[in-house]
Amino acid sequence: MSLRMEWPGFLYGFYERKLLRSLEPERIPRHIGVMVDGNRRWARQFNAPTSQGHQAGADKIHEFLGWCQELGVRVVTLYMLSTDNMSRSGEELDLLMGIIANTLDRLDEDADISVHAMGAPELLPDYLADRLTKLTARTPVREKLHVNVAVGYGGRREIVDAVRELLHDAVAHKADISELADSLSVEDISRFLYTRGQPDPDLVIRTSGEQRLSGFLMWQSAYSEFYFCEALWPAFRKVDFLRALRDYAGRQRRFGS
Numbered sequence: 001m002s003l004r005m006e007w008p009g010f011l012y013g014f015y016e017r018k019l020l021r022s023l024e025p026e027r028i029p030r031h032i033g034v035m036v037d038g039n040r041r042w043a044r045q046f047n048a049p050t051s052q053g054h055q056a057g058a059d060k061i062h063e064f065l066g067w068c069q070e071l072g073v074r075v076v077t078l079y080m081l082s083t084d085n086m087s088r089s090g091e092e093l094d095l096l097m098g099i100i101a102n103t104l105d106r107l108d109e110d111a112d113i114s115v116h117a118m119g120a121p122e123l124l125p126d127y128l129a130d131r132l133t134k135l136t137a138r139t140p141v142r143e144k145l146h147v148n149v150a151v152g153y154g155g156r157r158e159i160v161d162a163v164r165e166l167l168h169d170a171v172a173h174k175a176d177i178s179e180l181a182d183s184l185s186v187e188d189i190s191r192f193l194y195t196r197g198q199p200d201p202d203l204v205i206r207t208s209g210e211q212r213l214s215g216f217l218m219w220q221s222a223y224s225e226f227y228f229c230e231a232l233w234p235a236f237r238k239v240d241f242l243r244a245l246r247d248y249a250g251r252q253r254r255f256g257s
Contacts, residue, residue, distance in 0.1 A: 015239060016238060019239065019242035019243065019246060020242060022246060023242070023246065027245075027248070028072050028245065028249075029201075030073070030074045030075060030199050031076075031199045031202055031203075032076050032201060032205065033077040033079070033201040033204040033216065033217050033220075033221065034064070034076065035079045035205070035207065035216055036060070036079060036080060037207050037208040037210055037233055038057075038207050038208030038231075038232030038233045039054045039232070039234060040054075042232040042234040045232075051095040051096075051099070053234060054095065054096050057233045058102070058103045059234075060233055060236060062103075062106055062107075064076075065113065065145060065147065067238055067241055068145055073145065074145065075146045075147075075198055075199065076146070076147050076148070077118070078149055079150045079153065079214075079216045080100060080103075080150055083123065083152060083153065083157060084154070097124070101127065104128075104132065104149070105131070107149075108135055112141075112142055113140060113143070113144070114140045114145075114147070115135045115136055115146075115148075116136055116146065116149070116195075117135070117151065118153050118158070118194040119150055119154075119194075120152045120153075120154075120157060121133070123152040128151070132149065148195060150216070153194075153216075155219070156215060156218065158194050159193075159219055162192035162194075162219075163192075166188060166189060166191075166192050190219070193219060200221070200222070201217060201224045202225065203224060203225050203226075203245075204225070204226050205226075205229060206228050206229070207229045207232060207236050208230075208231075208232050210228070223253070227244040229243075
């Protein structure tokens with residue numbers, strides 16, 4: 001291999017190590033939400049089938065989770081399939097569901113990861129809903145990372161589901177609904193969100209250059225920091241991730257003040 005071919009890799013590695021050294025452990029976000037966007041556009045760049053883009057995106061997820069474990073991130077929420085995505089063509093959706101199922105199987109092999117499912121299981125094929133249920137029930141040998149898998153997920157639907165469950169709970173405890181309406185608080189609804197008991201995301205990353213939430217963690221991200229990256233998800237590099245963390249560490253979080 002010529003020196004010319006080795007040089008870019010050397011510079012990339014040097015820059016990655018420099019970024020790593022610049023990060024202070026206490027400034028690493030505890031909870032990161034990720035909108036894994038751009039799989040189809042990545043495939044089109046290479047005139048490849050859409051399924052190849054989705055598979056490359058799934059492979060990137062496992063690589064990304066490894067980076068998170070290495071850096072001490074405690075919780076990751078992955079936006080893998082929205083309720084709006086359910087309107088895609090049947091063939092593409094079937095292929096995507098199969099890739100998601102295989103991704104869940106790979107997560108099941110990692111003894112350091114616990115998994116929580118977020119979304120509407122009734123919208124999913126039985127085999128995928130069953131895998132999510134079994135994976136969520138599994139207790140990891142040693143938990144280094146907690147992963148929320150948002151599949152068949154919609155932010156508005158999550159809030160509606162939370163309010164619905166809150167009302168059912170009130171009825172079950174014979175509470176006065178009128179009194180509940182008068183005393184209803186933010187904390188009351190938070191207790192019934194899909195992420196109940198977890199810290200809200202400190203940082204939300206979206207790849208592919210899009211700069212919108214698309215319904216992702218609408219309630220929980222009220223005070224999150226956002227980072228939008230031009231890279232398509234399958235092309236998202238560790239350097240891109242470290243840049244996001246460096247940007248986050250340099251911000252002064254105000255929490256609405």
